[in-house]
Amino acid sequence: MYTFNSRVRYSEVNHQKDVLDIASIINYFQDCSTFQSEDLNIGLEYLQSINRAWILNSWQVQLHQPIHLGDYITIGTWAYGFKGCYGYRNFIIKDRKDKVLISANSIWVYMDTLTCRPAKIGEDHAGYEIEPPYPMEYADRKIAVPKVTITHPSFSVIKSNIDSYNHVNNGQYIKMAEEFLPEEFKISSLRVEYRKQAVLGDTIIPKTATDGKQFTVALCGTDDKPYAVVEFHSLR
Numbered sequence: 001m002y003t004f005n006s007r008v009r010y011s012e013v014n015h016q017k018d019v020l021d022i023a024s025i026i027n028y029f030q031d032c033s034t035f036q037s038e039d040l041n042i043g044l045e046y047l048q049s050i051n052r053a054w055i056l057n058s059w060q061v062q063l064h065q066p067i068h069l070g071d072y073i074t075i076g077t078w079a080y081g082f083k084g085c086y087g088y089r090n091f092i093i094k095d096r097k098d099k100v101l102i103s104a105n106s107i108w109v110y111m112d113t114l115t116c117r118p119a120k121i122g123e124d125h126a127g128y129e130i131e132p133p134y135p136m137e138y139a140d141r142k143i144a145v146p147k148v149t150i151t152h153p154s155f156s157v158i159k160s161n162i163d164s165y166n167h168v169n170n171g172q173y174i175k176m177a178e179e180f181l182p183e184e185f186k187i188s189s190l191r192v193e194y195r196k197q198a199v200l201g202d203t204i205i206p207k208t209a210t211d212g213k214q215f216t217v218a219l220c221g222t223d224d225k226p227y228a229v230v231e232f233h234s235l236r
Contacts, residue, residue: 002036085118146209177217177230
């Protein structure tokens, strides 16, 4: 497992109870996997040199215990499998006593950036070692959009949404989706499925549905097809 240590900053907590927010959790996970790749010399510069990229397909995140402002934490990640063009990676955040506070599963697609098509992962597993998967209940990577939804006013993708690949960063979709959650909704877990890439200037049309314990946000394009689908779950 690859790890790095941090302390929760004021800029990373939500506006309610000084708890580490979902977008910051995702940023920690993305930073951790990026640090591992860079330390293995198979990071962004290397991938660009071979016309490859890792594109995130889905998240499954379980919040076991809140993380608060000032807490000392360790973020960890490891690859647990590769198949065809898919890579499978776990993440955890734990406290100084090694108690796991958050766990996650993620699925990635290895892409050829010249053809914009998935590329087969070699026998070297793209340079990563494989470790056993984290013991959790694994959900399907696909998320069904409810048939009945509420459509909200559209908005445009702006520069601050864009990452180094010139499309909307994975965490930004979650921040967009969070805007539609009721104030009383307490997130216990979430799933995200990324279906297509939004770029600068694209129009996003949010569509939501809820049954009280589950709140789904489909961030759609003008063709009515989702860029991403975010599914929040609550204990209530």
